[in-house]
Amino acid sequence: METAQIITHDNRKIYPDIYSVKPGPVQILRVPKMQYVTQEMSTTFHMNWAGRPEPLDEQWIVWKIVNQLKQITKKSIGYKFKLMPTEIIWHSINDDDKYNITHMMQVPDCITSEIYEEARANVEKNLRGQTVPKTKFVVEDSTISAQKLHVGHYQDTLLTLQEIENYTEEQGYRIKGNRREIYLTPAMQCHLPETWKTIVRVEIDKLD
Template sequence: MSTPKTDFKKEYRELYTAKPEPGLVLAPELPYLMIDGAGDPSSPGYASAVEALYGVAYAIRFALKGAGVMEYPVMPLQGLWWTEEDHRSDFAAHRDLWQWTMMIMQPPQAGVAMLFDDAVATARKKKPSSPIDRVRLETLREGWCGQILHVGPYSTEAATLERLHTFLEEGGHTINGNHHEIYLSVPGRTAPEKMKTIIRYPVTPAG
């Protein structure tokens, strides 16, 4: 019997597609691998955290495929960003002040029995110097969100953010969570001017 195949980017298409004009999306509760950190995302600490996250994500993927449960592509990297002063993240602040939680969405089966613990153990053996033990499996609850597609390098997000904030304010939608980015492109593999990033904020809808 062949292993069932699925693509969660297609199954949850509304969460991984956005337009250059702002809009609203309803984000359901879903399981994510998460790892927390602080400081400049160009630092070695950030890189090692992301490495740990992918190590566990791939270990879960191979375990589910090996057990004949399902086969799927590992989902895109995502990040929650903020500072102590502003949950929307002050991008004018020094990068060393940034707080972040990096995430990768997981299939529901990732939390079954000892699968997550086994995946952590497997990833730790392959990358003993990586901060694997900081990775956790947690449900993300955002509900209604405002979002927009940013095309270009991260350094030019300001104008895109302004359009999104204006849309939310004029519509009476109140931001109630952290700045959320979904990375649809991989740095180094995509020209900076063609990079695609979904920017999202949980909101309390008007009315």
Template sequence: MRQPAGKIDFKKTLDCYRARQGQFRIVEVPPLQYLMIDGHGDPNTSAAYAGAIATLFPVAYAVKFASRTGLGRDYVVPPLEALWWADDLSVFTSARDKSRWSWTAMIMVPDWIDAELYEAAVATAARKGSAPRLTELRLASLGEGTAVQTLHIGSYDDEAEVLADLHDRFIPSAGLRMTGRHHEIYLSDARRVEPSKLRTILRQPVTVVASAG
């Protein structure tokens, strides 16, 4: 990643953090590095999901401060993201049975963050005692490549129609097929924004369908 002067905001410098409502756009997502925690179950009721969020943010800010003070490289902590998957995709588009969802909650960190700085940030969070799932946290890269994404404005529970249109109409009609896991980027803080105004990027990694000839 090229570093502009001052504090970097990756939502503005990376094209894969841009999306428009009502538009499905094919993008190339570069390999990115994330803080990650895995889990299963309804995010609205799962203690594991709440614990994941309560762990990711303290470590993400500890990493940011370590980068700023130790490396002189400052940036805006990127938004919360999550990968979602299930054996039956209908639990996302029709049944919406969240108890059957598996997930990886994550926050992106810059590629200049190495294992040593990450471990120091984890130690800082551990001393403060505010990160309940530290032992399950990992630093890992994700390479999604080609993907289709759009911006959804509204409640998370209202995503089903958009996802059905993406999965069942746009992707097949574009000669593509789904490959990776459904990916959501939460541009709004659900604790402070009313559901009808939530802004969420919905992303689906894809590949080109091989021609019969």
């Protein structure tokens, strides 16, 4: 008797407007309700590494938890999924010249807080007594956002943000909160900087 093959779900394909953005003008769109594993960090970044900004002084634990989520959902409910790109919300620079950021990774709707807690517990067990940074399982409501694909070095994404700011103001919107960057360039691959792809996104609302 043949065993049924488990389909691998890829949220890049499920949400192409969110994660498969093509080069072009600024877009205004509704981002659906989505959920993430997140980690608040204050860290220094070396922005020349091909793949994503590299943390120099803190451990990124989000991907370890999401890898555990993959194992749990595949075994318990037969749901297999691909890892999503690293996302960072950039908040501010503190007195130590470190960036205050939220590191996050989107996870499927089938993930619950109970499954998340099980995955985190597995990571803590695997790290054998090491201090595991705080993380959260977060559900974000649907928002109206503006975004544009930045192609080039990460250090230049503020130029794309300025394009977004100019366009949204012309269209009668204002930006709410901090910018989010989604790093589409696969980690650990040595692409030339001019090929790196980053989605720059901000939440917006209509001016009164």
